Amino acid sequence: MTEILLAVGILTALGLLSGLILAIASAVMAVPRNEKAERLRDVLPGANCGACGYSGCEAYAEAMAEGTAKVGLCTPGGADVADKTSELLGLDSSDYQVMTAFVRCGGCEDYTTRKLEYIGINSCAAANQFYGGNWACGYGCLGYGDCAAACEYGAITIENGLARVDASLCRGCTKCVSACPKSLIVMAPGSARGVVRCSSHDKGGIVRKACKVGCIGCMKCVKVCEHDAIHVENYLAKIDFDKCVGCGACADNCPVGCITIFGHETKQKELVYKKVD
Amino acid sequence: MNNAGLFAILIGGLLVNNFVLSQFLGICPFLGVSKKLNSAVGMSIAVIFVMVMSTAATWPIYTLLLIPADLGYLQTIVFILIIAALVQLVEIALRRYVPPLYKSLGIYLPLITTNCAVLGVTILNIDSGYGFVQSIVNAFGAGLGFMLAMVMFAGVRERLESAEIPQGLKGLPITLVAASLVSVSFLGFQGLFGL
Numbered sequence: 001m002t003e004i005l006l007a008v009g010i011l012t013a014l015g016l017l018s019g020l021i022l023a024i025a026s027a028v029m030a031v032p033r034n035e036k037a038e039r040l041r042d043v044l045p046g047a048n049c050g051a052c053g054y055s056g057c058e059a060y061a062e063a064m065a066e067g068t069a070k071v072g073l074c075t076p077g078g079a080d081v082a083d084k085t086s087e088l089l090g091l092d093s094s095d096y097q098v099m100t101a102f103v104r105c106g107g108c109e110d111y112t113t114r115k116l117e118y119i120g121i122n123s124c125a126a127a128n129q130f131y132g133g134n135w136a137c138g139y140g141c142l143g144y145g146d147c148a149a150a151c152e153y154g155a156i157t158i159e160n161g162l163a164r165v166d167a168s169l170c171r172g173c174t175k176c177v178s179a180c181p182k183s184l185i186v187m188a189p190g191s192a193r194g195v196v197r198c199s200s201h202d203k204g205g206i207v208r209k210a211c212k213v214g215c216i217g218c219m220k221c222v223k224v225c226e227h228d229a230i231h232v233e234n235y236l237a238k239i240d241f242d243k244c245v246g247c248g249a250c251a252d253n254c255p256v257g258c259i260t261i262f263g264h265e266t267k268q269k270e271l272v273y274k275k276v277d
Numbered sequence: 278m279n280n281a282g283l284f285a286i287l288i289g290g291l292l293v294n295n296f297v298l299s300q301f302l303g304i305c306p307f308l309g310v311s312k313k314l315n316s317a318v319g320m321s322i323a324v325i326f327v328m329v330m331s332t333a334a335t336w337p338i339y340t341l342l343l344i345p346a347d348l349g350y351l352q353t354i355v356f357i358l359i360i361a362a363l364v365q366l367v368e369i370a371l372r373r374y375v376p377p378l379y380k381s382l383g384i385y386l387p388l389i390t391t392n393c394a395v396l397g398v399t400i401l402n403i404d405s406g407y408g409f410v411q412s413i414v415n416a417f418g419a420g421l422g423f424m425l426a427m428v429m430f431a432g433v434r435e436r437l438e439s440a441e442i443p444q445g446l447k448g449l450p451i452t453l454v455a456a457s458l459v460s461v462s463f464l465g466f467q468g469l470f471g472l
Contacts, residue, residue, distance in 0.1 A: 007348050013354060014338075025366055029373035165429030 009027040010012055016210055036088070037065035043084045044074055051075040051173060055071025064089065075099070075172045079190070099172040099187040101155070106197035106258055108162035112211040123149075136210035139200040150179035153177045176200040192263035194239055201234045215258045221250035230259075283414045285334050286407070288469070290418025296394045297426035300462040303394030307426060308452060316386070317431040319378065325420030327367060327389050328398050331360045332416035335399045336409050364390040394423060430459055 041061035048056040050072035054063055063069035064085060071091055072082035083229050113136045118127050122169035124146040133142040141240035156176060163184075165176075177185045185201055189197040195214060204216030217235030227244035230250050237250075237259065248264035253259075287313050296302045302459070310320040339389050343349055354432060370384050371379040379386070398419045402412040433455050 003347070005465055006346055007351055009359070010342065010346060010350065010354065012466050018358065022362060022365050029369050031372055031376075133439060251331070 004096050007176075010194065015127065022036075034065050034191040037062045039088055040064050042084055043077075043081055043088065045076050045081065047076050049076055054244060077186075078171045096117065098175070099174075099189055100167050100192075101172065101185050102171045102192075103141060103147075103163045103186045103200070104163055104184050104186055104195065104197060104199040105139070105162065105182075107135065107140040107211040108160040109143075110160065111213045123257060125181045137200055137202075137214060138210075139182060139198075139202070139215075140211065146179045146181065146187060147176035150175045189241055190239045192239075192262075193244045194248075194251065194259060194264070196230075196237045196258055197260050198258040199236065201236050203235055209237070213256050213258050216256060218255060220253050220255065221259060224249045224253045259270055269271050283411065286411055287418040287421075290415050290420075291397075291422040292463070292466040293469050294419075295422040295426060295463050295466070296397065296419050297423055298460040299466075300397070301460075302397040302456045303423060305366060305391050306388065306392060307423075308449075308456065311427050311430045311434055314428065314431045315429040315437065321424030321427045322365075323386055323395065324392065324423050325417065327360070327364055327392075328395055328416040328420040328423075329413060330367070331356075331363050331395055332399055332402055332412050334359050334404060334462060336412045339403055340409075346425070352400065353396075354401065356396055360395055360399070361390045364406060394419070426459070429458065434460060444459065 037058075038061070041058055044061055044114070046057050048058075048249050050056065051076070052060045052069070054060040057074075060069060060074065064071060071086045071089060074081045074085075098122075113144065113186035114134050115136045116134060117132060118130055118134045120126055120130065122144055124133070124142040124144040127142050127144055132138045135142070141162050142241075143158055143163065145156075145158045145163065147163050148156040148158055152173065152175065153169050153178045155166045155171070156163055158164075163176075165185075167275065172187060174187060177187065182199075186195075188195055197213070198207075198211075198215040199216045200211070200213075200235040202210070204218060204236050207216050215235070215237050217232050217237070219232050220229045221237050222232055226247070226249065227243050227245055229245070230237055231240070232238075239250075239259075248261040251259040251261045251264055290296075291455065294300060297304065297307045306320055307326070319356065323456050338355065339349075339352060343351055343355065369380070371386070373378060398416050402415055405415070407415055434452065437451060447455070
């Protein structure tokens with residue numbers, strides 16, 4: 001009997017002792033919680049998607065609180081979360097940028113021609129495998145909607161054989177960017193004033209034959225731009241988002257109307273549309 | 278065995294009686310944490326630390342408390358209790374004083390609690406009749422052996438990542454095959470030092 005009691009007693013004593021030590025240790029060595037990080041984490045969506053580049057919302061919140069991470073990296077949260085987090089951190093709203101997807105192609109069915117009739121699996125990836133798809137332009141949108149299928153927010157629609165992004169719905173998750181086999185979709189910062197709706201690196205003559213709204217690399221936009229914000233590289237114009245002020249001079253002078261300046265109605269574009277119609 | 282030199286004990290734990298590859302203890306972290314060299318090293322350091330600490334704690338308790346009370350049969354449960362409490366203590370201390378290590382160890386530190394290699398080394402120390410210093414050295418050697426196995430296998434696995442593996446063998450199957458081959462290579466140490 002005493003043997004059993006002794007065994008139980010020793011085990012209980014050891015258990016109590018280690019419990020006591022642990023209790024004291026956890027009280028003495030308690031980790032001071034970072035309140036700022038906690039409030040930041042509450043604002044974050046809590047999806048732990050990792051789009052910010054950190055292992056989860058918690059890690060991102062901590063990094064922001066320490067000042068090692070930038071605000072606005074949370075793509076699912078978008079502008080809302082960026083605003084709230086920057087407010088919590090006492091930052092200016094210009095410290096972050098919300099990215100929006102943009103399709104660098106304007107060649108819908110009206111403007112481009114078919115080089116073949118693709119009949120097969122209804123996806124861009126499959127069509128692209130077959131001689132680069134239907135269209136005469138090897139760079140253009142295939143229009144089978146791989147990007148639209150990848151978009152979780154319904155921001156992309158296919159109209160007339162061309163993918164279009166509804167900027168108000170886009171959350172900047174970049175899923176469409178990787179879904180597009182032609183790498184047509186780019187992320188433009190919310191502050192971008194305009195983009196070139198073409199990604200063809202073909203020479204002007206080839207582009208002309210393939211598509212009526214393709215960039216021919218004529219350099220007119222480069223010449224009229226007063227802010228050094230647009231450059232032609234490999235027969236394709238590209239807008240420097242940092243320098244562009246959105247004056248619309250390039251769009252007005254573009255002979256094919258492939259430059260879109262947001263909120264700017266180009267006379268030239270109407271002309272092209274009329275020509276086509 | 279009782280009179281084996283400390284160096285022989287160390288080499289014995291490291292190579293001859295390698296815990297993972299010869300005694301097949303601690304296979305769970307061996308397969309779970311060996312994907313990347315960094316985490317493998319971190320986990321091994323934690324294991325070495327816990328092994329030495331728990332040996333230092335359990336040996337006196339067994340020799341000075343359980344044996345005089347004739348309660349040797351309580352060995353297993355008492356050791357588990359001590360190791361669990363010790364790991365918790367280490368976790369709390371790491372979280373407070375070395376947060377980066379705490380973060381990099383993550384879930385594996387609490388998992389060491391139930392790591393049979395740690396319980397194994399404490400019980401084997403008693404069974405081999407080692408003294409206190411010998412036990413500590415053996416625990417350290419066993420921990421180093423664990424580290425050696427982990428680091429070697431992390432290297433193997435990093436090579437496996439880029440290797441062309443038949444579809445059916447991808448993932449865990451080929452890892453187990455590789456583990457058994459690494460283990461076979463350690464057969465070569467059998468009989469060294471007469472251990």
